[in-house]
Amino acid sequence: GENVEQHPSTLSVQEGDSAVIKCTYSDSASNYFPWYKQELGKRPQLIIDIRSNVGEKKDQRIAVTLNKTAKHFSLHITETQPEDSAVYFCAAQNYGGSQGNLIFGKGTKLSVKP
Amino acid sequence: NAGVTQTPKFRILKIGQSMTLQCAQDMNHNYMYWYRQDPGMGLKLIYYSVGAGITDKGEVPNGYNVSRSTTEDFPLRLELAAPSQTSVYFCASTDSFLSGNTIYFGEGSWLTVV
Numbered sequence: 001g002e003n004v005e006q007h008p009s010t011l012s013v014q015e016g017d018s019a020v021i022k023c024t025y026s027d028s029a030s031n032y033f034p035w036y037k038q039e040l041g042k043r044p045q046l047i048i049d050i051r052s053n054v055g056e057k058k059d060q061r062i063a064v065t066l067n068k069t070a071k072h073f074s075l076h077i078t079e080t081q082p083e084d085s086a087v088y089f090c091a092a093q094n095y096g097g098s099q100g101n102l103i104f105g106k107g108t109k110l111s112v113k114p
Numbered sequence: 115n116a117g118v119t120q121t122p123k124f125r126i127l128k129i130g131q132s133m134t135l136q137c138a139q140d141m142n143h144n145y146m147y148w149y150r151q152d153p154g155m156g157l158k159l160i161y162y163s164v165g166a167g168i169t170d171k172g173e174v175p176n177g178y179n180v181s182r183s184t185t186e187d188f189p190l191r192l193e194l195a196a197p198s199q200t201s202v203y204f205c206a207s208t209d210s211f212l213s214g215n216t217i218y219f220g221e222g223s224w225l226t227v228v
Contacts, residue, residue, distance in 0.1 A: 043219040089156055106156040
């Protein structure tokens with residue numbers, strides 16, 4: 001089945017710097033790659049996603065890039081702010097037999113220091 | 115429109131007890147999921163369903179059972195609770211990955227087995 005590796009597990013940056021989180025996936029059939037932000041004690045919230053027919057997608061300070069050949073995708077946050085501090089999860093859709101299986105990475109704890 | 119509703123929010127179980135985590139969505143979504151999240155870890159898929167009457171195992175199904183008798187409800191059953199099942203459980207739903215719809219998560223159910 002699908003396996004998603006996420007790095008780094010923790011990331012500390014100064015306010016205003018950029019942050020990059022990388023994920024690799026194993027199933028070449030995966031075609032949907034969302035990123036979730038989870039604040040302490042709360043549910044995961046979708047922040048951006050990308051499909052396999054697109055190489056890059058941007059939404060204000062957040063961007064995601066996808067390299068299908070290498071099977072990796074990355075989250076880029078520019079001009080980080082303290083409220084960006086949270087745990088970020090990448091995920092990949094594994095078609096399998098039901099086209100509904102979403103597998104998550106282990107998460108990256110981002111700390112933005114004022 | 116309540117979205118995805120999970121109950122209970124908190125529960126303490128004794129080893130060997132049974133319980134059911136309830137999940138309901140009012141968005142007429144076909145796809146529903148149960149994930150567990152251990153402290154400091156990512157989300158592991160327990161079971162999922164692509165429609166009423168259809169369920170399938172995820173990554174970590176052992177010790178759990180599900181049913182999907184209606185589109186709205188997707189309860190998760192723990193038959194003989196074990197300490198290893200201490201976790202936060204998230205229910206989620208989506209209309210269809212193929213249409214690019216967002217996965218909506220419930221607020222989570224904190225379960226402790228002692």
